[in-house]
Amino acid sequence: MRKLTALVLTLLLLFGLISCQKPLTPSEQSSEVNIVAENDIIILFTSDVHSAVDSGWTYSGIDVIRRELIKKGNKVVLVDNGDSVQGEVLATMTDGEAIIKLMNAVGYDIAIMGNHEFDYGMDKFFELVEMADFPYISCNFNRQGEPVFESYVIKEIGGVKLAFVGITTPWTLKSSTPKYFMDDRGNYIYGFMQGDDGKSLYSAVQKAVDDARAEGADYVIAMAHLGNEAELSPYTYADILSNTTGIDALVDGHSHDTDRVEMKNKAGETVYRIACGTKLEAVGYVRITPEGEIATGLYRWQNSENAVLVLGLESYLNKAIADAKNELSKALSQVVAKSNVDLLINDPGTGVRLVRNQETAIGNLCADAFRYVSGADIAFANGGGVRNDILKGDITKEDILKVHPFGNMLCVCEATGQEILDALEFSASAWPSETGGWICPSGISYEIHTYIPSGVVRDENGMFVKVDGEYRVKNVLVGGQSLDLNKTYTLAAHNYMLQNMGDGYTMFTDNVYTQDCVMIDNQVLITYITEGLKGVIGEEYAEPQGRITFVEEQP
Secondary structure, three states, X not given: OHHHHHHHHHHHHHHOOOOOOOOOOHHHOOOOOOOOOOOOEEEEEEOOOOOOOOOOOHHHHHHHHHHHHHHOOOEEEEXXXXXXXXXXXXXXXXXXXXXXXHHHHHXXXXXXXXXXXXXXXXXXXXXXXXXXXXXXXXXXXXXXXXXXXXXXXXXXXXXXXXXEXXXXXXXXXXXXXXXXXXXXXXXXXXXXXXXXHHHHHHHHHHHHHHHHHHOOOOEEEEEEEOOOOHHHOOOOHHHHHHOOOOOOEEEEOOOOOOOEEEEEOOOOOEEEEEEOOOXXXXXXXXXXXXXXXEEEEEEXXXXXXXXXXXXXXXXXXXHHHHHHHHHHHHHHOOEEEEEOOOEOOEOOOOOOEOOOOXXXXXXXXXXXXXXXXXXXXXXXXXXXXXXXXXXXXXXXXXXXXXXXXXXXXXXXXXXXXXXXXXXHHHHHOOOOOOOOOOEEEEOEEEEEEOOOOOOEEEOOOOOEEEEOXXXXXEEEEEOOXXXXXXXXXXXXXXXXXXXXXXXXXXXXXXXXXXXXXXXXXXXXXXXXXXXXXXXXXXXXHOOOOOOEEEEOOOO
């Protein structure tokens, strides 16, 4: 039965499900594949792969789709719209290098950077660019006003000149690590034509398009990492297209959506926009016929198993992916630091878990990592997200991965002193019972007066509503100063707690985010240990550091 299913799916892939020379309406967007076209120019694109080599089509599936299109007489260009080198273990453990090697093996023609291409620091980003066998382009990424890359690339295919213009969202400055874009004095030296209500970006895009047209481009394809959410304004794809002319189609990323849209540009001309989701759930395409008609679509894989295994797809990439996984085991065993002390989540004498209702050295370490990388005033790590010990001696990347295995993302929001106090009270409300939402703090210290009954009110789902009565948490200090309930502080934690109300923390969801999903949590910890601590966890983490004091009797 499995072989029959694979055969049917393979036939559907090879012969196609629909034929369409016009972008589909939203109600039609569940339709899938057309691989039967001939003699067309086809731009295949991926976006937000996030190093997911085992999901969706996989890179092997991209190779198969491309070869089938070429076999039928089509001319194919393969491009990527960013956020490829970060996300899952293979990327994290190799600082993105394994993904660049796979992209080289697939044979990408062009790429742009997303916000997460910078997760390993600016120096490493440029190393990855040098490793790539394909060019990175951007019309708006600049260093002190000077462009870092070419704004566009023109490829001549069968006498037709295609221009590809690269655009990366200026919000990268808050959805990546800000200090990576600064000099040693904290001044921004890298930017993305941000500010001016979007006009600087629109002008940069328009100049690139105009220059490409002047060079003879017959079609202009914008490769973008912009997205569609309202909070991304004034830098959404719609903002760009409605304020420019000359773009024929925009292939997009960042929002992980699969929307296919027709809209009017500044001159009232139709432009096509399409995105392809995340983790290779779909491969997008723009098709240009010999008659000049443009169509967009998706080769989807709506299945929890990866396409290569289900369909039995044959590709030379299968071996490349297998080799990458073998390399992963070497990367996991790589020694990246050492510890002079044991950092434990359990009491060594009794085996009782401490990290979910006591201050611990390992909890302090994890919270300090969030504060170090973000530069925030205060940082929280949740005890339920600290999953393993770090023992005295050599520390491998696998050791760190085991501490933070969930892949949560560092965020920073502005929070009032009152919101911070409410969060601390919510954390302390279950004590002495354990809770996954127990706060491991950095940059802040406080007392928990355990003789006071908890006044926390939760809704029927266990989410924080308010504090009704006296607070257990008292004498809160931030940087040695008393917490000001009316003051605004910067608070670092991960998206699970701050944005997604994980463990019931509802007080931060509507706050202003100065850094938004900047870096995966295990990479945060690696960065702090290797850079902030210079590769050695010292005696300062031999014991808890007195950030939480329990007061069991009324003074």
